[in-house]
Amino acid sequence: MTEMQEQRYPIGRFAAPPAFSAETRRQFFAELAACPGELRRATAGLSAAQLDTPYREHGWTVRQVVHHVPDSHMNAYLRHKLAATEEQPAIKLYKEAIWAELPEAKSADIELSLVLVAALHARWLAFLEALPEEMFSRAFLHPDLGPVTIEKSVAMYAWHGRHHVAQIDALRRRSGW
Numbered sequence: 001m002t003e004m005q006e007q008r009y010p011i012g013r014f015a016a017p018p019a020f021s022a023e024t025r026r027q028f029f030a031e032l033a034a035c036p037g038e039l040r041r042a043t044a045g046l047s048a049a050q051l052d053t054p055y056r057e058h059g060w061t062v063r064q065v066v067h068h069v070p071d072s073h074m075n076a077y078l079r080h081k082l083a084a085t086e087e088q089p090a091i092k093l094y095k096e097a098i099w100a101e102l103p104e105a106k107s108a109d110i111e112l113s114l115v116l117v118a119a120l121h122a123r124w125l126a127f128l129e130a131l132p133e134e135m136f137s138r139a140f141l142h143p144d145l146g147p148v149t150i151e152k153s154v155a156m157y158a159w160h161g162r163h164h165v166a167q168i169d170a171l172r173r174r175s176g177w
Helices: 003-008 022-043 062-085 103-107 110-130 133-137 150-175
Strands: 139-142 146-149
Touching: 003 150, 022 062, 022 110, 022 150, 062 103, 062 110, 062 139, 062 150, 133 150, 146 150
Parallel strands: none
Antiparallel strands: 139 146
């Protein structure tokens, strides 16, 4: 892996587990539960200038990464609810790179997104933990990936939260913050 790839994917690319079980789901739920606190920890004490520093060359700033997490995870939460209530619903993609360039993503106080991601994950986990086991095999239809089960998506978003926290942590280490 090149240095640029390591900075972009400090924990590696997402890889779905070979099999899902109640135990793997509990692990992913724990990672989703930890994400808001880990994101808050990773950004604690950063100045405005540090928040506006890209985590890698040609990458998003820390601020943009923080605002991206609830944007992305809100979409995932809604996809899970759709999959639980409809037969393989087709989902709409969103242009995350363009969302990250919107004025509020580039300038808003990160506290807005830290509070939002904490509330979102609490609600999302309440939904997931109450979901009957057989529902985790229900899927939504992703335009690029085809059918994606709720359980695979849970694994993907558990990774996604850890991935972005690791980007911020790696920048802090490299920068001596």
